[in-house]
Amino acid sequence: MSNGKQDPKREEAEAARAAQAAEAAQAAEAAEIEDSTAAAAEETAEAEPAETEADEATRAARLETEVAELRDQLLRALAEAENQRRRSQREREEAVRYAAAPMLRDLLAVADNLQRALESVPGEVADENGALKILLEGVQLTARELQTVFERHGIVKLDPMGERLNPHHHEAMFEVPDPEQPSGTIVQVVQPGYLLHDRLLRPARVGVAKGGPAAKPAAEAAAEIEAAANDDEAPEGSTPEG
Numbered sequence: 127m128s129n130g131k132q133d134p135k136r137e138e139a140e141a142a143r144a145a146q147a148a149e150a151a152q153a154a155e156a157a158e159i160e161d162s163t164a165a166a167a168e169e170t171a172e173a174e175p176a177e178t179e180a181d182e183a184t185r186a187a188r189l190e191t192e193v194a195e196l197r198d199q200l201l202r203a204l205a206e207a208e209n210q211r212r213r214s215q216r217e218r219e220e221a222v223r224y225a226a227a228p229m230l231r232d233l234l235a236v237a238d239n240l241q242r243a244l245e246s247v248p249g250e251v252a253d254e255n256g257a258l259k260i261l262l263e264g265v266q267l268t269a270r271e272l273q274t275v276f277e278r279h280g281i282v283k284l285d286p287m288g289e290r291l292n293p294h295h296h297e298a299m300f301e302v303p304d305p306e307q308p309s310g311t312i313v314q315v316v317q318p319g320y321l322l323h324d325r326l327l328r329p330a331r332v333g334v335a336k337g338g339p340a341a342k343p344a345a346e347a348a349a350e351i352e353a354a355a356n357d358d359e360a361p362e363g364s365t366p367e368g
Contacts, residue, residue, distance in 0.1 A: 223280075227322055230281060234320055234328055237276070240269040276320070284319035284330045286312050295319060297329040307335035 243265050252259040273283070284295055291298055291310045302313050312332045319330030 223323060224325060226279065227325075227327060230276075230279065230322060231327055233272075233276075237269065237272055238317065240265060240272065244269065280323045281327065282321040284321060285315055286319075286330055286332060287315050288312060291332070291334050295321075295326060295329060297331050298334050299331050300333045301336035302333050303337050304335040305337055309335055309337065311335045 244262070247258065247262050252262045276283070286292070286296055289296075289312050290308075291312060296312065296319065299316055304311075304313055307313055311334060313335045314333035315330060316333065317331040320327040
């Protein structure tokens with residue numbers, strides 16, 4: 127019989143059922159949240175590969191461009207270094223090759239004086255005077271030895287008698303009226319010139335013909351020289367055709 131008070135056991139049972147219902151509701155809510163999270167994760171996972179592939183393609187293209195630029199810069203730097211090395215080597219070789227030019231240029235005056243000494247003594251006078259002849263032979267020997275030394279060191283003498291005036295190697299001092307020689311032909315050498323290897327050490331001072339026929343073009347002159355050489359090489363007893 128009920129006396130207006132609830133049974134404690136009944137209250138405990140109802141409380142337990144309420145707690146179970148709350149737990150079930152929480153579990154269902156948690157499951158629903160977990161399902162939503164998993165679905166979102168799957169969608170994200172499906173979208174990420176496409177974005178990653180695009181990023182990788184962009185990154186690869188950028189890296190290829192950077193590699194190409196760096197390779198171009200490296201090749202340019204190597205080429206510049208090689209050019210600089212060759213320039214330095216060429217400058218060193220030229221410095222060694224032409225280092226003695228100032229001293230050799232001063233020695234040319236010695237060669238000129240020896241030549242003047244030889245030209246100042248006529249041969250018949252030397253033959254009549256034994257001592258003078260011996261002295262003249264000594265000067266000749268000295269002059270020849272000096273020329274040998276010049277040749278050993280790459281000094282070439284320019285004695286352009288009969289050649290056409292070349293302003294790169296010759297210095298015209300005066301003109302000589304000579305109708306028999308082509309105008310501009312060297313008819314007198316006042317002072318011989320010299321080359322040190324392929325560089326002018328001193329120009330030859332010359333006199334050139336004036337008033338003669340015009341000089342032949344270089345091509346025509348070369349053809350005539352070649353024809354003369356061919357005639358000299360023709361077998362003996364052969365006759366020209368015609």
